[in-house]
Amino acid sequence: MTGTAIGLAVSVFLACAVEGVEALTIVLAVGTTRSWRATFTGLGAALVALAIITAALGPALTAIPLGVLRVIVGGLLLIFGLQWLRKAILRASGLKALHDEDAIFERQVAEAEDQAPLDDQWDPYSFLIAFKGCFLEGLEVVFIALTFGANQHDVPLAAMAALVAVATVAIAGLLVSAPLSQVPENTMKFVVGVMLTSFGIFWGGEGAHANWPGGDAALAVVVPLVALFSLGLVSMIRRQNLAVGAA
């Protein structure tokens, strides 16, 4: 397996695991407080909708010429990656609240308990919340897996990494039966932001006819540079905050 393929698999796994943890929190919150049957039906409906989107988009993406695909996907990954990275830097600098699955779980439970009481037949609230949560988180999983896979001409590897990530989170959720608050989600989001931004720079540049020194090997330089630059920003903002706090 090449370095780029390993980078692809790790990026897709981490991004999909993060999205999986967020979806699991929603499923556990509505399932434990209201109705497991409606929650699992909502989850199943979301998976079917995602499968249809994947089946439609997958072949369409692989039919696009590689140069065009790389500039479009590189641009989208850059936009996605910069948004992730921006939030991760702000969290690491203390300017944005850390993502806390326990707190999100408690909020979801409180909202679920405020809704109309359950009747014996069917709970549309659980269905809708589970469907919406899993569909939206799943859409990001599909987008990341398809774009990474199509760009590297290795959709099976990306799909496998995504499936392993989602299965790992689902099994861990079943075993723990609680939000996976021990998962270092904020660190993972920082890493994913770095990876998405780096792949976005690399593929976007290649698609726009930039010649990277060393070809694919340039990616091994871009990733640590983006990571170091981001950590440098965190350090600068922290120091500024300390200076303002001391003044």
Place this chain on the structure above:
Amino acid sequence: MNRIRALAQFIWDFVVGDDWRVALGVVIALALTALLHTWVPLALLVAAMLAFSVFEVAGEARRRPPGRRR
């Protein structure tokens, strides 16, 4: 019509996110790369956009009264 508007809003939020200037900057950076056939403007613009975006939030946070931060 409302459904089309809602779908358009969803796609906008999904793709562009909460800072449209980043999306615009990425488009400009890629256009410059295609024009000049070099990775330099892309790398510099991405670094500048990220730094500007986080320092802007940091500046706003510092200007806020201490009790209202975050």
